[in-house]
Amino acid sequence: MALGLMVALGLMVAPPLAAQTAQTLPHGTGTVKSVSGDGFVLTTTAGEDVSVTVPSGAKVLIVPPGSKNLSAATPGTVADVQAGDRALVTGTQGDTATALHAARVILMKSTAIAETHEAEEAAWTKGGGGIVRSVDATSGQISISSGLRTVTITTQPATILRRYAGDSVRFADARPSTIAEIHPGDQLRVRGTRSADGSTIAADEIVTGTFRHFSGLLTAVDQAAGTVTLKDLATHKVVTVEVTPNSDVRRLPPTAARMIATRMHGGAEGNGGGARSGEGQPGGAGAHGEAAGAADASGTQRAGMDLSQMLSRLPAESLAGLKTGDAVMIVATSPAGESEHNSAVTLLVGVEPILTAPSGESMTLSPWSVGSEPDAGGGGGEGGSGPGK
Numbered sequence: 001m002a003l004g005l006m007v008a009l010g011l012m013v014a015p016p017l018a019a020q021t022a023q024t025l026p027h028g029t030g031t032v033k034s035v036s037g038d039g040f041v042l043t044t045t046a047g048e049d050v051s052v053t054v055p056s057g058a059k060v061l062i063v064p065p066g067s068k069n070l071s072a073a074t075p076g077t078v079a080d081v082q083a084g085d086r087a088l089v090t091g092t093q094g095d096t097a098t099a100l101h102a103a104r105v106i107l108m109k110s111t112a113i114a115e116t117h118e119a120e121e122a123a124w125t126k127g128g129g130g131i132v133r134s135v136d137a138t139s140g141q142i143s144i145s146s147g148l149r150t151v152t153i154t155t156q157p158a159t160i161l162r163r164y165a166g167d168s169v170r171f172a173d174a175r176p177s178t179i180a181e182i183h184p185g186d187q188l189r190v191r192g193t194r195s196a197d198g199s200t201i202a203a204d205e206i207v208t209g210t211f212r213h214f215s216g217l218l219t220a221v222d223q224a225a226g227t228v229t230l231k232d233l234a235t236h237k238v239v240t241v242e243v244t245p246n247s248d249v250r251r252l253p254p255t256a257a258r259m260i261a262t263r264m265h266g267g268a269e270g271n272g273g274g275a276r277s278g279e280g281q282p283g284g285a286g287a288h289g290e291a292a293g294a295a296d297a298s299g300t301q302r303a304g305m306d307l308s309q310m311l312s313r314l315p316a317e318s319l320a321g322l323k324t325g326d327a328v329m330i331v332a333t334s335p336a337g338e339s340e341h342n343s344a345v346t347l348l349v350g351v352e353p354i355l356t357a358p359s360g361e362s363m364t365l366s367p368w369s370v371g372s373e374p375d376a377g378g379g380g381g382e383g384g385s386g387p388g389k
Helices: 002-011 016-024 110-126 254-267 290-295 300-313
Strands: 027-036 039-044 049-053 059-062 074-076 086-090 099-101 104-108 128-136 141-146 149-154 160-163 187-194 200-209 212-222 227-231 238-242 248-251 327-333 342-349
Touching: 027 049, 039 086, 049 086, 104 110, 110 187, 128 149, 149 187, 212 238, 227 327
Parallel strands: 049 099, 059 104, 149 200, 160 200, 238 342, 248 342
Antiparallel strands: 027 039, 027 086, 039 049, 059 074, 086 104, 128 141, 128 187, 141 149, 187 200, 212 227, 212 327, 227 238, 327 342
16 A cells, blocks of 8 residues: 555656656665665565665655655655665666666655554454445445444445455455445445444445355365365365465464364353354354344354454464364455355464364354455465455
8 A cells, every 4th residue: 555655656746847757767666675874775566676875965755654745745864764664766867777866765654654554454443344234325325234233334425445356365456346346245344433332334445345264174285286175064065275375374273272162162251142154254253144143142253253353463374384184264255257266365274173162163254354464475464454364
């Protein structure tokens, strides 16, 4: 997100001449890799290193994340540049692709990016999520099942709508969408303002998607093909799931697995409420009406919430670390019209105590990995932004 904003800044400076200059002069955009006394090394989005020299007369402007122009920029110096910062550098005539003499540096501080990202995570967490029950495109209202209650989501023309891409497991790849693309049964995550009683949320941003959930014991691990195969406990069908470099693969320690299984068996504190068979939702609840949840007060929902909340803190795992007989829970996407092609968004291994506990077969993971984006990969993501991976 921050990198995209930096590119936008380079092209949206108000004076047309400045914009034209930024486009015609040699320039580079990326992340600061290292710094020296009078310059720094910039790693571009293509992974190439560019040596940047900052003369004493060069302009250094520091902009906050979210800026669309330079109106909020504050002046800085080369001493303000630190490793991890995002930068857009405009060079001078005669510069090469790997060496720039900066005429101007637009800088976005890594600390500011981290603070903005943390605030966005908090906003998504305070929002909500669930399974879509109904959609009224005319009024802009969406009804969702969230745990044991029904929540009404209200949208406005300014509400940002995005949808998980069927051919990508990355939240960052969620594409612009419309309310007409949202259907009952979809999983939804919302960022916005919740009413005092929690029954409605005025949406600032909504992300939806259709996800598939699998759980069972691995019958095959093919490292060459990058796939795992299992017999799904819910459908009793053999399924093959692709594990991509962007799949978030985690291992649940045995102690944590046993603790969650105990809660599912009736040891959970606080309110119960069960995960419904066959579907899952952000926060760990499922979606076959409130009657099913009321009938199962074993603590499955609480356990599901524990899994979703702890996911980003669990040890990262890799395909090489998986073996036949491992118990797994998987959230996957499938491209439209390709029901046999499943790509893992999240794969959690070490869940045998959970799957063998009462209601364990009906428990599912949250598909959202907000915090881990946009750099999640290979099970080593940072944790979920929004919607979590």
